[in-house]
Amino acid sequence: MTQEAELGIRDRLAQLSGVKLLRGTRLSAELERLQRQLERLREDTSDEEIWHSVELARNEKRPYTMDYVERILDDWFELHGDRARMDDTAMVAGLGKLDGRTVALIGHQKGRDLKTRVYRNYGMAYPEGYRKAMRTMELAERHGFPLVTLVDTPGAYPGVAAEQHGQGGAIARSQAVMLGLGIPTVAVVIGEGGSGGAIAIAVADRVLMQENAIYSVISPEGCASILWRDAAQAKKAASAFKPDAAHCLELGVIDGIVPEPEGGAHVDHDLAATLMREALAAHLDELVDVPTDELRRARRAKFRSMGVLANV
Amino acid sequence: MSTPDRIDVSIEHKRTDPAQRDGAHPNTCPDCGSHYRDEELAEHLRVCPQCGHHYPVRAPERVAQLADPGTFEEEDADLRSADPLEFFDLKPYVERLAQAEIDTGLGDAILTGRAAIDGHLCRIAAMDFSFMGGSMGSVVGERFARACERAAEDHGTLVSVSASGGARMQEGILALMQLPKTVAGVSELHEAGGTLISVLAHPTTGGVTASFASLGDVILAEPGALTSFAGPRVVAQTTREKLPDDFGLAESNYRFGHVDAVVPRGELRSTLARLLRLFGTRR
Numbered sequence: 130m131t132q133e134a135e136l137g138i139r140d141r142l143a144q145l146s147g148v149k150l151l152r153g154t155r156l157s158a159e160l161e162r163l164q165r166q167l168e169r170l171r172e173d174t175s176d177e178e179i180w181h182s183v184e185l186a187r188n189e190k191r192p193y194t195m196d197y198v199e200r201i202l203d204d205w206f207e208l209h210g211d212r213a214r215m216d217d218t219a220m221v222a223g224l225g226k227l228d229g230r231t232v233a234l235i236g237h238q239k240g241r242d243l244k245t246r247v248y249r250n251y252g253m254a255y256p257e258g259y260r261k262a263m264r265t266m267e268l269a270e271r272h273g274f275p276l277v278t279l280v281d282t283p284g285a286y287p288g289v290a291a292e293q294h295g296q297g298g299a300i301a302r303s304q305a306v307m308l309g310l311g312i313p314t315v316a317v318v319i320g321e322g323g324s325g326g327a328i329a330i331a332v333a334d335r336v337l338m339q340e341n342a343i344y345s346v347i348s349p350e351g352c353a354s355i356l357w358r359d360a361a362q363a364k365k366a367a368s369a370f371k372p373d374a375a376h377c378l379e380l381g382v383i384d385g386i387v388p389e390p391e392g393g394a395h396v397d398h399d400l401a402a403t404l405m406r407e408a409l410a411a412h413l414d415e416l417v418d419v420p421t422d423e424l425r426r427a428r429r430a431k432f433r434s435m436g437v438l439a440n441v
Numbered sequence: 442m443s444t445p446d447r448i449d450v451s452i453e454h455k456r457t458d459p460a461q462r463d464g465a466h467p468n469t470c471p472d473c474g475s476h477y478r479d480e481e482l483a484e485h486l487r488v489c490p491q492c493g494h495h496y497p498v499r500a501p502e503r504v505a506q507l508a509d510p511g512t513f514e515e516e517d518a519d520l521r522s523a524d525p526l527e528f529f530d531l532k533p534y535v536e537r538l539a540q541a542e543i544d545t546g547l548g549d550a551i552l553t554g555r556a557a558i559d560g561h562l563c564r565i566a567a568m569d570f571s572f573m574g575g576s577m578g579s580v581v582g583e584r585f586a587r588a589c590e591r592a593a594e595d596h597g598t599l600v601s602v603s604a605s606g607g608a609r610m611q612e613g614i615l616a617l618m619q620l621p622k623t624v625a626g627v628s629e630l631h632e633a634g635g636t637l638i639s640v641l642a643h644p645t646t647g648g649v650t651a652s653f654a655s656l657g658d659v660i661l662a663e664p665g666a667l668t669s670f671a672g673p674r675v676v677a678q679t680t681r682e683k684l685p686d687d688f689g690l691a692e693s694n695y696r697f698g699h700v701d702a703v704v705p706r707g708e709l710r711s712t713l714a715r716l717l718r719l720f721g722t723r724r
Contacts, residue, residue, distance in 0.1 A: 285651075287671030288680045292689055293697045297650030297670035304624040305656060324608070324617060325651040325670065332621045346608045346617040346648075351675075356530040356610065369528055370613035380525060382614050433586060433625045435618035436579030437523040 176368045183349060183367050185341040186320050190395035192402065193252075194221055194236030194279045197319070200402035201409070202227055202234065208268075211260035214294070219250040219286070220258030222265040224274065228410050230417075233269035235262045235330055236279030239320070252321075253286035256299035259329050263299075263306050275313040275413050278330040283348060285326030300329040307332035308429055311421030315412045317387060317405065318342040319394075322372075334428050335412045336382070338374040339405075340389040344382065345372035382435065385412075470494050486706045495663050495706055497643065499545070500552035500569035503602055507710050508556035508565060515554040517587055522549060522580045526613045534611040537573065545572045549580035550605065553588040558600070559714035564592040566601040570644070575605035577648050578612040582619030585653060589626030593633035598720055600713055602640040603654040606672075607647020620652040627656045636720040638713060641668040641691065641700065655699075659716055661709070662691035662700045669694075 185191070198205055202225025210216040222235045237254065240246035262278075269276045285296055307314065307330070316333035322344030338344055347355075349363035352370060356362075377383045387408040394401035416424070469476045473492035477485075486506055487496040498506065504513050521538070528534040542548060550572035556565045566588045568575045585601070592599040608616040627637055639657025641650075643666035650670050654660075662668055669689030677684055687693040691703045704712050 285670065287676045289676060289682050289684060289688065292669045292671065292676070293693070295655075295697070295699050298655035298699055300651040300670070301620075301624060301653070301655040304621050304652065305628055308621065308625055308628050325620065325648060328617055328620050329651075332624075344614055344617075346612075346614055347610055352610050366530075369526070369530060370610065371526055372614065377614055380613075380615055382618055429625045429628065432618065432621040435622050436582055436615050437525040437612075438579050438583055439521045439523040440519050 176364045179368045179371070179373065180364045182341050182373050183343055183363075185393045185395075186343040188393065188395045189241055191320055192394050192398045193241070194234075194238045194281060194319070196398055197279060197402050197405055198223070198225065198234060198236075200399060201225075201406045202232070208261070208265055211257045212264055213257070213260060215255075215257050217250075217255050217258030217261055218248055219252055219254040219282070220261055222261050227277070227406070227413070230413070231272075231274050232277050232413075233265055233274045234277045234279070235265050236319075237282040237326075237330075239281060250286060252282045253284060254282065254326060255286050255288075255291045256294040256296050259285075259299040259303045262330050263303050266303075266306050266310060270310050270312055273312060275315070275417065276310065276333075277409055277413075278314070278316040278333060280316060280318040280322045280327045280331050280344075281320035282323050282326045283321050284323035285329070297325075300325045303329040304332045308432065309425065310428075311425060313413055313416030313419070313424060314428070315409055315416070317408070318344050318374075318383075319405075323348060332428070332432060334416055334424060334431075335384045337385045337387050337408060337412070338377055338383050339387045339394060339401075340374055341393050342374060343367075343372035344374075344377050345370060380437075467496075470496075488706050493664065493705070495643065495665055497570055497604065498706075499571055500547065500567040500602075503567040503642075504552060504554075504556065504565055506706070507558055507567075507600070507602075507713060509558065509560065512557040513554055513565070514556070515552065516591065517553060517584050518548060520548060520580050520583055522578050522612070524611075525615060526611070528611040528613070530611070537611065541572045545569060547572050549584070550575045550577070551581045551584050553584045555591070555595075558710065558717055561598075561714065561717035562595070563598040563600055563717060564588045564595075566599060568602060568604045568642075568649075570604040570606075573609065575603075575649075576607060576609035576616075577605055577619050577623075577652075578609035578616050579619065581605075581609075582622040585623045586626035586629075589623075589630040589635075589637070593630045593635045597634065598636040598638065598717055599630060600638045600640065601653065601657070602642055603645040603649050604642040605645055605647070605649040605654075607649060617648070620648050623653040624656065627653050631658075636716075638716055640704075640709065640713075642666055644668070644672075646670065646672050646689075658720070660700045661702050661704045661712065662694060663709075664691060664703055664705055666691045668700070 205225040207223040221238045237252045239252035240249040314333035315335045316331040318338040349367040350360045352366035353362035354360040374386045390397040390400040470489040472494040475491040553566045637657045639660045641662040645668045694700045
């Protein structure tokens with residue numbers, strides 16, 4: 130099939146992924162058909178091509194959380210600190226207006242040059258970051274503000290202090306808090322959706338991925354060094370565990386794909402933000418009228434059903 | 442192949458399953474070098490009588506140590522993992538699964554069922570590190586979530602004993618999704634007024650630490666167990682920090698407030714019985 134045909138399918142897939150999905154895991158017949166078509170296209174996908182999507186997701190010119198905040202939200206007010214120990218600069222949280230509606234936003238934040246990369250700890254949060262996220266979720270719940278989370282992290286920070294401050298427990302509790310929220314929640318993976326550090330803020334009613342984002346249980350390098358004992362086999366690892374958006378959609382892990390400008394989000398930040406705003410608004414519109422108990426029930430049922438089983 | 446230094450109690454040494462260490466017999470104590478016959482170790486709950494080192498315990502033996510004799514009934518034994526990614530590293534995932542089942546006699550890395558502990562009905566979920574490093578994939582997540590739901594319906598308490606290297610890479614993103622799945626199970630249990638008692642055995646790391654194992658109403662840990670989100674090797678490689686000698690160990694986590702008690706294996710059953718009495722059973 131030609132490049133043009135693939136683009137056509139991708140466009141339609143992006144549109145269709147906005148349709149109402151019961152419990153987030155059932156695809157409409159039409160979507161499934163397109164999905165299969167896309168799947169056939171992907172059969173020829175070489176390791177190089179999958180690796181290209183990993184590189185795009187990590188591209189340092191790619192828009193980060195604050196790039197979207199500036200373009201999407203009015204009256205942005207950033208919240209700082211976990212009210213216990215410190216302010217984690219790898220995780221931003223705040224309030225803003227999205228199309229006239231107050232929303233709470235939480236997101237990992239990376240830096241673009243050496244200085245800001247270090248300042249943002251490469252987008253790797255400490256437990257304090259997840260505690261800041263949790264207090265923001267609870268604030269949103271008290272006031273009935275919908276919650277948007279933007280996921281962009283290689284993973285939660287693996288350091289001595291992070292362990293001593295309870296990294297595992299913070300990630301576990303953050304998921305529990307998200308599962309219990311009675312407000313509409315939308316999560317978007319905008320770059321790297323790295324493992325526990327990502328899922329901590331991605332237990333949402335709608336989980337979306339940008340077209341060139343990746344979402345995975347381990348980094349390609351980490352997987353390669355464990356399974357092949359060689360981090361240089363990262364490409365092979367990436368093509369084995371398929372972290373790209375189309376595969377995540379197919380597996381029922383995400384509910385939709387947010388299209389990016391031609392060539393990737395880094396090419397045109399403004400257009401990428403417009404596409405993001407449209408996706409967020411569409412999903413929030415569908416969720417705002419759902420009763421809180423139903424939101425909780427459906428969200429829990431969705432994550433409860435994740436996985437593929439065989440019986441003997 | 443080098444012979445391990447028998448008195449070395451460094452982290453690298455402690456975190457390694459003795460069965461997997463080069464040259465050492467699995468019944469040789471990595472801490473003091475004493476050697477035991479299988480039945481001697483079993484008699485002492487697989488704790489070194491000489492120095493107190495806690496050897497790994499397989500899931501069926503763990504259940505036998507904790508449950509009243511004859512009370513354990515396994516549930517969901519028929520669940521097996523599918524291979525949605527057709528994952529292939531050095532060999533196919535389906536082959537690894539089959540080999541693990543042959544080697545361990547278990548369908549996956551967790552054994553769940555109903556039991557009584559000192560006369561108190563409860564559910565038990567015991568992980569087995571011998572099955573692919575105790576990694577959590579769809580079956581571990583499903584069995585654990587079902588155990589939560591059954592505990593919520595019936596008896597009110599689930600005792601989990603974790604021993605896991607983390608999420609199972611061979612199931613890709615679906616393995617990560619087992620974190621919120623098990624968390625959803627715990628939420629269900631808690632809303633029904635039920636109780637989760639989480640026992641952390643060596644090692645409990647990665648995705649299991651970042652999900653249900655950290656959500657116990659009460660969290661216990663075995664002495665010397667590594668219980669961390671990131672393992673010492675990853676931390677050392679990523680940060681080049683000098684790790685404290687007790688990095689990630691149960692005793693360190695106790696000091697930092699992440700576990701309620703470090704309980705020697707000989708006292709685990711009586712401690713669980715006391716907790717079951719305190720929380721009571723709800724119908």
